Amino acid sequence: MQPNVHDAFFKDSADGWTGSTAFEDLLDADEDTLAVVAPYVPRFRFALEDISHETDEALRARAMTALARLSLWCLRHAREPWELVDRLGAWMDLVREVRSAPHGASALVLIMRYIFATTEPDRPEELVRRLLATVGEEGEEEIMTAADQLVERGREQGIKQGQRDMLLDQLRARFGALPKAVVARVGAASAAELRTWSMSLLTAPGLDDVFTAA
DSSP: OOBOHHHHHHTEETTEEOSOOBGGGGBOOOHHHHHHHGGGSOOOBOOOOOOTTOOHHHHHTSSSOHHHHHHHHHHHTTTSHHHHHHHGGGGHHHHHHHHHSTTHHHHHHHHHHHHHHHSOTTOHHHHHHHHHHHHOGGGHHHHHHHHHHHHHHHHHHHHHHHHHHHHHHHHHHHHOSOOHHHHHHHHTOOHHHHHHHHHHTTTOSSHHHHHTTO
């Protein structure tokens, strides 16, 4: 059971935030589960500042660090990511201010990674091209670093998914249909656990024994 972050974020429609501000209302669990854990769920309300109706000018004028203002602007336009990319050029003075701060280049890489993450992931080349056209050469290093990091992350995730699929295929070949709990456990496993279980599978007499070595 965990806070339903997806619903929490996407309840802020074009008319602004429409979701609850009570923590317990954001938990992603069925009614039976909630009835059991209800006495142990922290109950509090959070202060919501809805920036969906803020203008860019109002965000730029806030008494905050350059990084905080740039981050809020990105969040403000997260629902229209390609427009965010095209309008970033108008915020280059803020980008320069972020870069000049201590660890500013690293912070800008995170901003670029956020832009990559909120834009269609199947069009990375176009996104890089448009970012470079908007930001210019001075932002090239951060853009390419963020792009390289995401490519590497995708490669690592692909390798890990391949390891999961292989282990599941091997488990099914040896033990037949797998319980949902086993499939879920393999799906959430770390790379080290996958390696351990793959080795254990060679000698384990039963399905449960495969996982006792972890």
